[in-house]
Each structure stands twice: as C-alpha cells, then as structure tokens.
Amino acid sequence: MAKGITKRSEDYSRWYTDVIAAAKMADYSPVRGCMVIRPTGYAIWEKMQAGLDKMFKETGHVNAYFPCFIPESFMKKEAEHVEGFAPECAIVTHGGGKKLDEPLYVRPTSETIIWSMYKNWIQSHRDLPILINQWANVVRWEMRTRLFLRTTEFLWQEGHTAHATAEEAEAETRQMLEVYRTFAEEYMAMPVIPGIKTENEKFAGAERTYCIEAMMQDGKALQAGTSHNLGQNFAKAFDVTYQTEAGVREHVWATSWGVSTRLIGALIMTHSDDNGLVVPPKLAPLQTVLVPIWRGDDERAQILERANQLAADWKGKFSYKIDDRDNYRPGWKFNEWEKAGVPIRLEMGPKDLANNVVVMVRRDTGEKEILSQENLTAKISATLDAIQKNLYDNALDFREKNTHTVDTYDEFKERLENESGFYWVHWDGTTETEQRLQAETKATIRLIPLAPEPEPGKCMITGKPSPHRVLVAKAY
Amino acid sequence: MAKGITKRSEDYSRWYTDVIAAAKMADYSPVRGCMVIRPTGYAIWEKMQAGLDKMFKETGHVNAYFPCFIPESFMKKEAEHVEGFAPECAIVTHGGGKKLDEPLYVRPTSETIIWSMYKNWIQSHRDLPILINQWANVVRWEMRTRLFLRTTEFLWQEGHTAHATAEEAEAETRQMLEVYRTFAEEYMAMPVIPGIKTENEKFAGAERTYCIEAMMQDGKALQAGTSHNLGQNFAKAFDVTYQTEAGVREHVWATSWGVSTRLIGALIMTHSDDNGLVVPPKLAPLQTVLVPIWRGDDERAQILERANQLAADWKGKFSYKIDDRDNYRPGWKFNEWEKAGVPIRLEMGPKDLANNVVVMVRRDTGEKEILSQENLTAKISATLDAIQKNLYDNALDFREKNTHTVDTYDEFKERLENESGFYWVHWDGTTETEQRLQAETKATIRLIPLAPEPEPGKCMITGKPSPHRVLVAKAY
Numbered sequence: 001m002a003k004g005i006t007k008r009s010e011d012y013s014r015w016y017t018d019v020i021a022a023a024k025m026a027d028y029s030p031v032r033g034c035m036v037i038r039p040t041g042y043a044i045w046e047k048m049q050a051g052l053d054k055m056f057k058e059t060g061h062v063n064a065y066f067p068c069f070i071p072e073s074f075m076k077k078e079a080e081h082v083e084g085f086a087p088e089c090a091i092v093t094h095g096g097g098k099k100l101d102e103p104l105y106v107r108p109t110s111e112t113i114i115w116s117m118y119k120n121w122i123q124s125h126r127d128l129p130i131l132i133n134q135w136a137n138v139v140r141w142e143m144r145t146r147l148f149l150r151t152t153e154f155l156w157q158e159g160h161t162a163h164a165t166a167e168e169a170e171a172e173t174r175q176m177l178e179v180y181r182t183f184a185e186e187y188m189a190m191p192v193i194p195g196i197k198t199e200n201e202k203f204a205g206a207e208r209t210y211c212i213e214a215m216m217q218d219g220k221a222l223q224a225g226t227s228h229n230l231g232q233n234f235a236k237a238f239d240v241t242y243q244t245e246a247g248v249r250e251h252v253w254a255t256s257w258g259v260s261t262r263l264i265g266a267l268i269m270t271h272s273d274d275n276g277l278v279v280p281p282k283l284a285p286l287q288t289v290l291v292p293i294w295r296g297d298d299e300r301a302q303i304l305e306r307a308n309q310l311a312a313d314w315k316g317k318f319s320y321k322i323d324d325r326d327n328y329r330p331g332w333k334f335n336e337w338e339k340a341g342v343p344i345r346l347e348m349g350p351k352d353l354a355n356n357v358v359v360m361v362r363r364d365t366g367e368k369e370i371l372s373q374e375n376l377t378a379k380i381s382a383t384l385d386a387i388q389k390n391l392y393d394n395a396l397d398f399r400e401k402n403t404h405t406v407d408t409y410d411e412f413k414e415r416l417e418n419e420s421g422f423y424w425v426h427w428d429g430t431t432e433t434e435q436r437l438q439a440e441t442k443a444t445i446r447l448i449p450l451a452p453e454p455e456p457g458k459c460m461i462t463g464k465p466s467p468h469r470v471l472v473a474k475a476y
Numbered sequence: 477m478a479k480g481i482t483k484r485s486e487d488y489s490r491w492y493t494d495v496i497a498a499a500k501m502a503d504y505s506p507v508r509g510c511m512v513i514r515p516t517g518y519a520i521w522e523k524m525q526a527g528l529d530k531m532f533k534e535t536g537h538v539n540a541y542f543p544c545f546i547p548e549s550f551m552k553k554e555a556e557h558v559e560g561f562a563p564e565c566a567i568v569t570h571g572g573g574k575k576l577d578e579p580l581y582v583r584p585t586s587e588t589i590i591w592s593m594y595k596n597w598i599q600s601h602r603d604l605p606i607l608i609n610q611w612a613n614v615v616r617w618e619m620r621t622r623l624f625l626r627t628t629e630f631l632w633q634e635g636h637t638a639h640a641t642a643e644e645a646e647a648e649t650r651q652m653l654e655v656y657r658t659f660a661e662e663y664m665a666m667p668v669i670p671g672i673k674t675e676n677e678k679f680a681g682a683e684r685t686y687c688i689e690a691m692m693q694d695g696k697a698l699q700a701g702t703s704h705n706l707g708q709n710f711a712k713a714f715d716v717t718y719q720t721e722a723g724v725r726e727h728v729w730a731t732s733w734g735v736s737t738r739l740i741g742a743l744i745m746t747h748s749d750d751n752g753l754v755v756p757p758k759l760a761p762l763q764t765v766l767v768p769i770w771r772g773d774d775e776r777a778q779i780l781e782r783a784n785q786l787a788a789d790w791k792g793k794f795s796y797k798i799d800d801r802d803n804y805r806p807g808w809k810f811n812e813w814e815k816a817g818v819p820i821r822l823e824m825g826p827k828d829l830a831n832n833v834v835v836m837v838r839r840d841t842g843e844k845e846i847l848s849q850e851n852l853t854a855k856i857s858a859t860l861d862a863i864q865k866n867l868y869d870n871a872l873d874f875r876e877k878n879t880h881t882v883d884t885y886d887e888f889k890e891r892l893e894n895e896s897g898f899y900w901v902h903w904d905g906t907t908e909t910e911q912r913l914q915a916e917t918k919a920t921i922r923l924i925p926l927a928p929e930p931e932p933g934k935c936m937i938t939g940k941p942s943p944h945r946v947l948v949a950k951a952y
Binding site (some may be wrong): 039069094154180327 | 506510513515519538539544549550563564566567568572573579582589591596602617618619628762804
C-alpha cells in the first residue's frame, strides 16, 4: 500500500476511496449519504460543465432554473413517475416555522415542475420547440452510497425539451445521446456503448430510454448518461397542448436527458492507477506542473527565472503551475502531483539548467524523457494530445479484452464468477427472464444495441427465440 | 401603458413586474414564493457568474460544493446564527419513506455545514488559509416575495474562508467587499456606496458585516452584496483550531461573503425604462441585433448576404444575432429586442444597402444614427463602451440628485414623505434609536461609511452626540 493507496488487485473498492482521499477530491459529510466535493474534484466538474455546456449551446439549447421544491400533487400526476421516484424523495413538511398545507418534495428530477410551467409558455406551434437545460442539485434518498457514484444529493444537468412532433422529439433524444457519447469519448477518453434500456430499466415516465454504458477497471458497467423520449406522457399529465399550423390542438412531445457528478466517479475508475488519480488532459484543471529543484537561494533564483521564461510561452496553450513552495521538498511535490493526476510533470534542477534541458514525466505511463528547452511548448502540447489518445486507447483495449460472447446460461454463470466484464447474450425479451437473471446472478441487461446485428438465436435462460444479442454485466 | 409595460411614474412596482414579464426573464412558480428564472434572465446570471468567478479566482479562491441539508443540531451550535435563521428555514422531516431521526434544514446559508468540514481539514498553520467559494441554491422562507429581489429559493455564491490571524480575516473581508464594489460598478454600471452595517443589521453570527448599497430608480436603497468578518465565532462553535508555527493551538478566523440573483433585480431597477429592460453591454448576453428589412425573396437574399458579410468581422468582438425570421415583421422585432434590453439594434433595408449604410439605434438613449458600412465594427465596439459608461453616469447622476443631508427629525420625516432617496443624518449609535427610526418612518440605517468624515453633530432623533453621519433610506 504505497502512499496510502490500496492496490486495485487487493481491494478495488478500497482503492477507489483511497484515490479520492489522496487527491482530496471529496469527503463524506455529516449528513447521511451526502458528500462534499472538494476543490480538486469540483475543478474537474467545472471542466466537464464547460465542455458539456458548450455542446448544449451549439445544439441550440439555453439554460434556465426551476424551483428545487415540487408539490406532492405534481409528483402524483404521472403514475409511473411517482411510483419510481416518490419512495426515494426527501420531503419538506415545515417552512417558516409552520407545518405546510401540502408537503414539498426536494426535486429528484424536474419533469413535473417544468411541465407545469411549459403549460403557460406553450400555446402555438410558434412557441415550439423549447430547448431548455438546467444545471442543478437533486436529491434521491439512497440506502447505500458511494462517493460520486451514488450519493443522496448530487449535481447534474437535466435537459427538458418540448416539440411539435414525435419525430422531432425522437431526433432530439438521439442527438443528445450522441452529444453524451462524444463527450465521454473525446473529453473523458472513456469509450462507451450506446443503446436502449429495457422496459424494466427505463426512466419512470419515459416511452424509451437511451443510455451510454462504460466499462470500469473491475469489469463492471457504469451507466454514464441517459436520454429519454417521454412521448406525450408529461404533456398529458399537465395538459400541455399547442395549436398546430392547421389550427388543431395537440399534445406536446417531450424529451429529457441528463448526466451528473457520477461522471467524476466514472473518470476515476476508467483511468486511475495504483499511484492515484489520472485525469485526461482535456478535463485536467492543471495540465502541467513544473517542479524546480534547488539548493540555496542563488540556485533557487536562477531556476525560477528560467522556469518563468519557459512558462511565458505556455499561456493560453495549456494550464500550468510552477511549484515554487519553499516548505516542501521536490520528492514530496512529485508525489502530491502524481496523486492529483496532473498529466505532465516537468523537473528542472541546476544540471538541467546547465544542459539546457528539462525532465518530463508522463502521468499515464510514468515514462521519463529528457527534453531540450528549445521547442518545449510544442513538445508539451503534443504530449498532452498523446496522453489523451493513449488513455482512450487503453480503456478501449481493456474493454475489448473483457467483453465476451456466451451462449449458455451455465457458461455465463461460471465465467461471470471468474471474469467480470461485458457479456453479449441472447435474451427472450421478457421482463420475467430479465428479473430472473438479475436475481440469480446480480448481472443486469445494460442495453439493447441501437442498431443490433440481426443474429437470431435462443435465450440463454429460457431457450425461447431471440432476434439479436443484448449486453449484460454487473453494474454500479 | 405602451407595449404592456406600466409607466414608472404610474406604478413603480407594477412597472418592475411588467419589465420582467415583457423580457421573459422570470415567472412565479406554483411553489409558494419560488420563481422560475427563464432563459433571458438566466443568461444574465451566467454573465454575472462568469465575471464574478473570474475575479474570485484572480484573488486566489477555488470552488467547492457542500450538502444542501444541514442537521438541526449544527444550526444550533452558534447561538446568534440559529436565532437569525431558524425561523425562516424549510425543514425536511422525511426521507426515503421514513421519518428522520433528526430534521434537516435546507441551507439558508452554509457556515455551519462548512465549518463542520473545516474541522477535519485544518490541523496546522500549513493548512491555512482556505479560500473556498460555492455556487448554490439557498432557501429562506419569505413571507412577502418579489421576483429576483426576495424569493423563497434563490441562487447565489457564498465564499467561506479560514485564516490564521484576525488581520488576515479582516483583509479578506475588505478585499471581497472591494471585489463586489468593482463588479457592481464596472460590470453592472451600478454605482454603490460601501460601508459597515449596524450591530442590529449585521449577519447573524458575524463580528462585523460590510455591505454595498445602491440606489434604485424610485430612490430606495438595495443591499447588493455583503462581506462578513466572522471572527472566531464559527471556529469556536465547531471547535476548529490549528497549530501555530510556535506549536500553540489557536482557533481559526473566518469570513463569509455573498451576492445573489437579487443582483438581477438591482440591474433592472437601475437601468430599465418605460420601454422595458436595459442591460449594460458587459452583462448583455446579446449585445447587438441586426434586423434586416426586405420585401420579396430577392431583397431578402441580398440583404442577408450583406448582413452576413458585415457580421463576419464581429466574431470574438461582441455577441450578435441576425434576426432573419420570416414569420415576424421588422416592427415587431424592433419592439421585441427593445423589451429584451439588447444594447444596440441595427436596421438594414434595400435603401441602406444601396447607400452602403446601416441604421444604428442605441437602447439606452433611443438615438438613431446612420452609419457607413466602412469601419462599422469599430463603431459598434465604441458605442457599446459608450453605452456602458453612459448607464453608469446616469445612475450616478440620479443618485447624487436624490441624496440629501438633513439635520432635524422633522425635516427628515417631511422630506422622506415627498422625496425618496438617500439621507445622510446624525445618529447616536444606539440600537434603541435605530429601531425607533424604523418603526416611525420605515427607513433604516443602511450603513456607516467605511472611512467616515469626522463631523461631530447631534443625533437628529435624540439630540445625543454623534461623531459622523450615517446613511439612512427606505430599502428593498
């Protein structure tokens, strides 16, 4: 257990918690199931927000803010919705020193409060589409919690759109799934499989839920984002209609889609190693740290002067810090920045100064390289790109190595016992079989592929016909 | 009542609500006292956040996130704090279908939950200072609410810092007051007076509260931001100590400071007019709108082609939109953008095209100017700067015209009846007199100046000695 971090091979779950603690990313709070996101963790969330928000705006969305409280009667207007969410809500019963006439639910998701407002905003086809996103905190009373992955309160974004036609709503749902896929792969360097949830796993109140699923380093699946086609369910529950160009009143079509601070957990579990956090350069709040090495004030002054000269060229190209703290030794600093997941560490001592070089250490591979101080900026930029790509390639390679195709239930159960991972199997399409699978193996159907290869076969459990394979795994 | 907006001179309060409705900035929600911030309003909040966040980071602060729930026992640890806040809290009594052992308060402010964490994070002088800010929603159960100005839930930022010495904490408190003053004046174009709150008006749990006060167009004061020196009150309540360099354990010193979506209300009431919203260019999500004027498809194509040629030079210099919607007439568009407060409107029709000119209309003055299409970009940029300056100058001028110095209580009461505004008066420094003033006139002491001119006089109410004047006004 080097540097206070348990090895993955010893105890994966403990390793995860240790990485978070070592990087000071988050802490449990004194409030049951709620976490504190510390500055190192929050800075990654800010980078995620910036990346996603840009993509949302490029696809025509605007931000707004709706109340965090939802009247109980609103929750009850959509039957499946209340059944799914009410049991896990926090409920405000008193306000301003008095018992409330109607209890307020702290939002677990905002479909109901938002559609109660859309009713006022939508009259004509000219008011459509509405393309709104909200950045907010939400609360779901979880029994078993885990930093970032499952907490009673978490931060997220929730898009809520309103459309004139079913086709537009479906196109929006698919577009946002694609935005999430792009973000996961290009920013988080985390390969994902897009697909459709089963009836049993879909969002409470949706017609159809799309998702992206990623594989963590222990072979388990993690649902990283969902995009729901809500059909006319919420428009009907809140009686939201619009007048078509032809003058007819019709119910509005809806979507909602979201990702949360859970992505930070996914990021950690995809890339980090036994030395601590690893952050892909595109989401690293600090991309490069230069640790100067000196003895005595003269050397200190010389090294820092050169460091600042070199760094003058870095502004606007990548984020950096010169760690000139006097009260810590270089070795301590190396360790700290390693645990914090900074992609590139540069070291420069008196000999390096004399030789006109710096030492570069990559966080992803641990490789050391001695670089000329000439063209250093370009070399750092290129290495940041290389790290981003390498992290993605490694994660994809890992997923491929741990993805299996099996045909019998016995083989499935036996392999699952020994090898966690993704399993492509045949399923008869019934909720009954799905629930039996889960009860007997703790694995779940993660998704039905978006465009499944037609491959008729037999359900591995019941032997009934199956048109194509589905993805099964144990999941977070 | 032109365009659905009541005149300020007729009904100021109704005018305010009408401006918000006409610009689609916010709506009351079905949840008592809670508002919905619509995209136009939220986009201004995003600009405010960006400006403030940059200034916070430049002064060394980082962001983090703490739970929205606070255990009742935590609220009660600081005696003044609980007395001030408990009566206006929303209280969660049930979670996950069960009654909670201990009720949770939805945060009205986060000192207590944050200092319970700082206790774990602070051991040595090397752990200090902690300079953390949080962007969050908070809830205070208000009896009388008003969009943006006073709502049960609102959005804000709250800084919470921890320091080794009283001097550092005081310097931080004053620094953040100065950040707020700069933001109010340079971004919001809203002149403010910085000062110190009376004992009676200070934050519940603070040693000393600094504030900035602005004058609205009806002459009333609005508190636009506060910065609190909390002394060792919260460190003592949560037993947060650190080991000094000399090896002694001492309690930590604290500050907190915040501004909220209330600033959007202040912005509206400072600059808007009888035609609707006016937004200073630095906070305008959309700074320039070009409305093309055409008859028939040929003209449409020609005008839009030129508009796009002109706009090619605007990217990165200011935000703009070419309003090429077919289903609205130019006059309707002019009106809409005027109500939305866009600083500059450009109009371009076939004659303008032939003459190589565009018509520019300033939102602040309504002035029309015919501009050559040559050097148009520079002219627009310069006009945006001029509008920003003009709005500030006008607001300052208005404040000066409505600021009075009076010496007797009779004169004060008589003038206050007829002229709302700021009054510099002598006060004997007692809470008793302060409360009498408020009960009898509904005016309050807004602040004691930061560096008061020594001007010995007599309290206008009791005749007792007063070392200098204080600022009195009716307030939001």
